[in-house]
Amino acid sequence: MDKVGIGLVGCGTVGSGLVRNLPEANRLLQQRLGIGLEIRAVAVRDLAKQREGLPIPPVADWKAVISNPAVQIVVELLGGTKDSFEVAKAAISAGKPLVTANKALLAERGQELIPLAQKAGVPIYFEASVAGGIPVLKALREGLVANQLLGLHGIINGTCNYILSRMAEEGSDFAPALQQAKELGYAEADDRLDVDGIDAAHKAAILCLLAYGFLPPFPKVPVEGIRSLAAQDVSFARQLGYTIKLLAVVRPVGADRAEVRVSPTLIPARHPMAAVHGVFNAVSLVGNLSGPVQFTGRGAGPDATSSALLADLGEAARHLRDKSPGPVLPAGGDKIRLIEPGDSVGRFYVRFDVRDQPGVLAQIAGIFGTEKIGISSVLQPEGHGADSVPLVFLLEPAKESSLQKAVAAVQKLPLNRAPARILRVEDLA
Numbered sequence: 001m002d003k004v005g006i007g008l009v010g011c012g013t014v015g016s017g018l019v020r021n022l023p024e025a026n027r028l029l030q031q032r033l034g035i036g037l038e039i040r041a042v043a044v045r046d047l048a049k050q051r052e053g054l055p056i057p058p059v060a061d062w063k064a065v066i067s068n069p070a071v072q073i074v075v076e077l078l079g080g081t082k083d084s085f086e087v088a089k090a091a092i093s094a095g096k097p098l099v100t101a102n103k104a105l106l107a108e109r110g111q112e113l114i115p116l117a118q119k120a121g122v123p124i125y126f127e128a129s130v131a132g133g134i135p136v137l138k139a140l141r142e143g144l145v146a147n148q149l150l151g152l153h154g155i156i157n158g159t160c161n162y163i164l165s166r167m168a169e170e171g172s173d174f175a176p177a178l179q180q181a182k183e184l185g186y187a188e189a190d191d192r193l194d195v196d197g198i199d200a201a202h203k204a205a206i207l208c209l210l211a212y213g214f215l216p217p218f219p220k221v222p223v224e225g226i227r228s229l230a231a232q233d234v235s236f237a238r239q240l241g242y243t244i245k246l247l248a249v250v251r252p253v254g255a256d257r258a259e260v261r262v263s264p265t266l267i268p269a270r271h272p273m274a275a276v277h278g279v280f281n282a283v284s285l286v287g288n289l290s291g292p293v294q295f296t297g298r299g300a301g302p303d304a305t306s307s308a309l310l311a312d313l314g315e316a317a318r319h320l321r322d323k324s325p326g327p328v329l330p331a332g333g334d335k336i337r338l339i340e341p342g343d344s345v346g347r348f349y350v351r352f353d354v355r356d357q358p359g360v361l362a363q364i365a366g367i368f369g370t371e372k373i374g375i376s377s378v379l380q381p382e383g384h385g386a387d388s389v390p391l392v393f394l395l396e397p398a399k400e401s402s403l404q405k406a407v408a409a410v411q412k413l414p415l416n417r418a419p420a421r422i423l424r425v426e427d428l429a
């Protein structure tokens with residue numbers, strides 16, 4: 001078969017990694033799939049930038065890449081949701097399969113894009129959008145397709161995992177750990193997408209699409225990042241036998257609802273997910289037939305992302321050659337809705353800062369009792385005469401709305417000195 005022509009729209013960190021890795025990968029794709037890929041057009045924003053290894057001079061107009069008759073597959077590597085959406089739409093109108101690493105595009109505009117692609121019969125491949133080198137979307141689409149997924153947990157933002165690992169190992173606060181991540185190139189200058197949990201929520205939404213055929217409306221996905229996490233909570237969590245990770249949760253609730261959220265979460269220190277450190281990612285899921293399955297690997301970076309992009313390119317090229325169908329998304333998700341956040345049931349960690357006086361513990365325990373929330377553990381460090389002391393509760397499963405009611409009641413007491421810190425707890429499979 002002649003080589004398949006690919007057009008890159010965007011050639012930054014990920015695109016230049018793809019360019020660098022293509023020659024060796026081509027040898028393997030040829031040997032294993034009988035497929036060869038060739039870069040035939042590239043668009044970038046700044047033509048003056050030095051770029052190593054590009055086989056052809058880039059252009060500034062991405063439309064020229066898509067309309068180039070030698071380009072059969074379009075690879076969108078711009079990022080963002082605006083221009084990238086136009087690129088995706090143009091590739092679909094041109095009938096050219098689209099490969100993308102762009103989780104924001106899929107999560108925020110997939111509800112527009114996927115029907116367009118389905119109507120046109122043009123496949124979209126997006127393995128690289130979630131957990132870089134871990135082929136988790138393919139596992140959901142293929143290897144686990146006969147399973148009911150009972151739940152999925154993910155550590156899917158390497159920047160946050162690096163920062164949390166530093167905080168846990170060194171007892172440091174968030175700010176110095178973030179600074180360290182920036183110095184090592186693990187965090188962007190604009191850290192909001194990563195640190196505020198949005199990037200992980202994009203990926204959680206895509207995992208939900210693959211798991212249940214339901215792409216949640218992105219603005220309704222509850223997201224909390226790690227910016228306000230205090231070193232003392234990392235330390236209290238450890239004393240209780242837990243580690244704090246930025247955790248994405250995707251799970252069914254009854255027959256027609258799903259819970260999707262991202263938040264800093266206590267997970268048992270003995271669980272394998274707790275041993276996933278630094279920029280590594282992990283996805284742990286439970287299938288009704290497979291039982292627990294866990295994937296760990298590099299979640300980002302040019303090489304790990306190339307691994308997913310090249311696999312998708314191989315599949316897209318086979319689609320063109322063999323007329324094989326594109327990636328199938330599970331059907332039946334159109335009746336599913338997100339649960340209301342207050343209906344979420346789970347365990348919670350709550351730290352109050354209270355006046356150091358007798359009877360405080362009993363008063364707060366009484367309020368939890370009124371809301372029928374059981375207490376599993378309490379940490380009550382000695383105050384040594386300080387004006388306020390932390391009082392930490394690890395709670396039995398409760399509805400979030402009941403928990404919020406109880407916390408609000410405690411915060412009205414004169415003994416309460418500061419807003420409570422609430423964190424989720426997941427005991428995992």
Ligand SMILES: NC(=O)c1ccc[n+]([C@@H]2O[C@H](COP(=O)([O-])OP(=O)(O)OC[C@H]3O[C@@H](n4cnc5c(N)ncnc54)[C@H](OP(=O)(O)O)[C@@H]3O)[C@@H](O)[C@H]2O)c1
Nearest residue numbers: 010011012013014043044045046077078079101102300301
């Ligand atoms: N970085 C990772 O490890 C990673 C991992 C997984 C997924 N992703 C996703 O991969 C995508 C690309 O990420 P990246 O890190 O490679 O981003 P990046 O380094 O910022 O690269 C973006 C590229 O797009 C080009 N570009 C931007 N707007 C353009 C326009 N209107 N017309 C033509 N070219 C334009 C830029 O041109 P210039 O070079 O001239 O600036 C640059 O080459 C994003 O969706 C990201 O979320 C990234």
